[in-house]
Amino acid sequence: MGVFSALTTAVSGMQAQSYALENISGNIANSRTAGFKRVDTTFSDLVPDSALNRQISGSVAAYSQSTNSIQGDLTATRIDTNAAINGDGFFVVDQRTTGLGSNTQFANTNLYTRRGDFDFDANGYLVNGAGYYLKGLKIDTVTGQLIGTQPEVLRITKEQFPAKATTSIEYRANIPAVPGTNNATAGTPGSELLSPTGFTSNPLSTTEGGTGVVIGSDLTRFLSQTIPGGSVTVYDALGKATSVELRWGKTVNAAPAVAADPAAIPPVVGSAATVDTWNLFVAENTGATGAVPAYRNANTSITFGSTGQLETPANGNILLPEMTIGGTLISSAANPINLTTGGNGVTQNGDVSGQIDARSIRQDGYTAGTLDRTSVSATGQVIGTFSNGQVVALAQLSVARFNADNALKRLDGGAFEETIESGAPIIGLGTSQLIGGNVEQSNTDIADEFSKMIVTQQAYSANTKVITTAQEMLRDVFSIIR
Template identity: 80%
Template structure:
């Protein structure tokens, strides 16, 4: 039976090499497929049970060997929604069944892929080139908290980002120890000419009424200096400009009173006011500085409620951080406003979306706000090579692969990149040559066995 066994063994060898060639062919065909994982071939010998001194080499069987854990090269695409995983893990995706827009129905099945060429479709879903829809956890755009615990298909629409009313103005500046007011410039030798003198005001005493009326505008401007301006927003996102002016009201003397330099902050309400109409409002509390120029009053200054250009400005505080507001000598005699920033903004629409290294889907809005909108779900497996392959570079969980472990772990996401196929063309050609030679050798075995059988049949004749 040796010749017949040789025939069947050679046939099994041809079948095994054919299987290997099929894998090589598929690897080469998908050498440019994003996220493709090549399939290698492993061989196992099949030995029939026989006596120790009668054992034979036996036939062969071919099996596939996955390379899901071998990463392909990363290629930059300049598309902000494209993303590649640098390390272990798979994107969690789903398949569309039917419907459009908000009524789209999905299979509600977690599938896994390394193909990260995601881009927006017409309905705001992130879908890759093979038609799989990206899943993740949505975030509240205001609080930044995750919504839900189970991955869902992400849909990001160009809805307006709500406006935020200004509540805080970060103010960092130096007030000159001798302010260069017009009065002081005109009378530099007169003691106290740099100070605000309430007795010069005929309409209303700004230190008691906390207002400057239109009839006293010239007097006030001559005894104060500009402190800068900033645009603030109300709850509807309407913008208005807040102009600040500083007036020094008391200068420290060698002994009490006073022992500290004292300033008052005024906010413009209507610079075109006349007569008894309010032009500026004073912050009721005094701002004081010690002998070293450090702020000795509160680090937070509450601005008065007022209506500027038809917009009500209320609930805003000027924050200095304690050492952000100082009083030191300055030859210019003007306020050196190093930083004036506020925390409000108008409503905005989504301009673009990108993905951070931590897997955050980040939206940049037309109002300048950059907000995390969702968290991508990345799954890892204890036996990633045991996943079941599906069309389009997707994989399905199996008993052998184990359950997914959601989380990036030590991996990192790289936006604007796509992982390419891990197929090495040169290596595949080398394997193809070896496979071809092995296949030809098996055909030679069959030819030889056939000749031997013909010789046997010739004995009968």
């Protein structure tokens, strides 16, 4: 029976090497397939049960060995919606069954792939080159919170991004201790102040006994006693843009400190204030005449202490007055605009120019816009850039990790499905990160595959040689009876 066993063993060897050659062939064929994971071959000996001193080496069986956990090279594609996973994990995808556009029906099953060459189709779905649709969670563009808990096929359309009315203006500036107004005269204390004297309508804050309005007939006098504070474009609820011009006027100087020798520094007569006081004005109609309002006072006394730090308002927020500019309601009781300073964003320090140094004037409103481009961040967010300059997170890609990546079942198109051996998916990037504009290539090494091919070919030939030898031995046996 030894010769016949040798034949059987040689046949099993040829079958095993054929199986290995088939895997090598598939690896080489997919050496340029994005996200492909090569299949290696492992061999196992089959030893028949026999007495200890009669054991033989036995036949051989071939099995596949997955390399799902081995990452391929990452290649830049310059396509913003492409993404590669640097580390563990798989994109969660689904397959289309029927329908088109918004009526597209999907299999509603979670499949997994490393193939990240996703791009938009005509209906706004992100689909890769193998026809698998990307899944994730939508993000509320207003609150920034995730919508839902289960991954769903992502559809991002180029619908208009709604306008947002301005509610806050972030203001960062240094206001000069001595404003360089047109009326300011060196050596004349108080000449730089905004004084109600000579005004038809007292422009000071209502908290200081004024009307809080600068009318057209007082415009020239007002401009000569105040300094510009910068301008900013704000938006109403419909996205209409309006320029808002700010202007500051100092109304009270703090009394100077009295030295040990009173004769050395004569105190300013008539001033007992301990803080410097300013008023903020907003331009309503710079071309106003007569009794038509030109500027409106914010009606808040803004004071600075001896160190130049803002003291009031204590929270650093200044509510702009209710007003209409160019026919557009800018600030109202229902939709007020807050000028925020952050407490220390506005200071009063010496400045030889006598002008306000506005370091930052930013507001939170914007006009309506459309989606210009999308990209994928390192954390897996789909980021939308809109024509109105807004950059908003639109969705969060779902990335699944497994305790046993190599136990996933392979499907066509570089996809995998969960098995009992692989364990349940763990949703989340973990320590991995996404690299946008890149695609992971096949992890096949051509040189290594050709080396394995040579070894496989030689092993196959050796097994055929065993069969030839066994045939010759059997022929010799049959020749005995002649």
